Amino acid sequence: MRIRVVNPNTTESMTALIEANARAVTGPGVTLDAVTSTMGPASIESHYDEALAVPGLLAAITAGERDGADGYVVACFGDPGLDAARELTDAPVIGIAEAAMHAATLVGRGFSVVTTLARTRGRAWDLAARYTPAGACRGVHACDIPVLALENDPTVRRRVVDLARRALATDGSDVIVLGCAGMAGLCAAATAELGVPVIDGVAAATVLVQALLTLKVGTSGHGEYAPPPPKPYIGLLEVFNRT
Numbered sequence: 589m590r591i592r593v594v595n596p597n598t599t600e601s602m603t604a605l606i607e608a609n610a611r612a613v614t615g616p617g618v619t620l621d622a623v624t625s626t627m628g629p630a631s632i633e634s635h636y637d638e639a640l641a642v643p644g645l646l647a648a649i650t651a652g653e654r655d656g657a658d659g660y661v662v663a664c665f666g667d668p669g670l671d672a673a674r675e676l677t678d679a680p681v682i683g684i685a686e687a688a689m690h691a692a693t694l695v696g697r698g699f700s701v702v703t704t705l706a707r708t709r710g711r712a713w714d715l716a717a718r719y720t721p722a723g724a725c726r727g728v729h730a731c732d733i734p735v736l737a738l739e740n741d742p743t744v745r746r747r748v749v750d751l752a753r754r755a756l757a758t759d760g761s762d763v764i765v766l767g768c769a770g771m772a773g774l775c776a777a778a779t780a781e782l783g784v785p786v787i788d789g790v791a792a793a794t795v796l797v798q799a800l801l802t803l804k805v806g807t808s809g810h811g812e813y814a815p816p817p818p819k820p821y822i823g824l825l826e827v828f829n830r831t
C-alpha cells in the first residue's frame with residue numbers, strides 16, 4: 589500500500605518532521621512519501637491561512653491520484669480541505685485532528701487538546717464537535733508558540749508538557765491530544781512525563797489509513813464525496829479545471 593502524507597503548509601522542514609513521525613508507524617508492505625504543498629501559507633494559524641492552504645492540498649491529492657497513492661493523510665491539525673480532498677479520490681483521506689481525536693475517545697473518557705496559538709482553539713473545538721461525542725473534548729489549550737517556532741525553540745517541550753499537565757488537572761481529562769503536526773516529535777517524551785496517553789495526529793492518521801486499507805475500505809463516491817460536478821474555474825484557479 590502506498591500512503592501519501594500531505595503537509596498543506598509550504599515549509600519543507602515541517603514536512604521532514606511529519607514524514608519521520610509517519611514513517612515510524614508504517615507497517616510491512618507500506619511505502620510512504622510525504623509532500624509539501626507547492627502553494628499557500630508557510631504555516632496555518634488562522635482561518636485565512638486555512639482557506640489559502642486548500643488549493644495546494646487539492647493539487648497534492650490530484651498528483652497523488654496520478655502517482656497511484658492508495659491513501660492520504662492531511663497533516664495539519666485544522667484538517668483543511670478534508671471533505672474537498674475526499675471528492676477527488678476513492679482512497680481513504682484522514683486528517684490528523686480527526687485521527688487523534690477519534691483515537692483519544694478509544695483510550696479515555698475525556699481528552700484535552702494542547703495546540704499552538706490561542707486563535708486556533710475555536711477550530712479545534714469545532715472539529716471535536718464534529719468528530720467526537722459531546723463531553724469527550726474537555727478543553728483546548730494554547731501554548732502560544734507559533735507553528736514555525738516549534739522546530740527551533742528549546743523551551744517548547746517544557747511549555748507543552750507543563751500546559752498538558754495543567755490541562756489534565758483543570759479539565760478532568762485523561763488523554764492529551766497534540767494540536768499541531770509540528771508537535772509530533774514531542775509525543776514519546778510527553779507520554780513518559782505525563783503518564784497518560786498522548787496522541788500525535790500524524791502517527792494516528794498514518795495508522796488509521798493503513799487500517800482502512802487493510803479493511804479494504806476507502807472513501808465512498810456514492811453521495812456527498814462523489815467527484816465534483818464539472819464546471820469552469822477561472823482566474824488563478826483555472827488550473828483546477830477537471831475537464
Ligand SMILES: NC(=O)NC1=NC(=O)NC1=O
Pocket residue numbers: 597630631632633663664665666703704705708735767768769770
Ligand atoms: N493548530 C495548528 O497550528 N496546526 C497547524 N498549522 C500548521 O501549519 N500545521 C499544523 O498542524
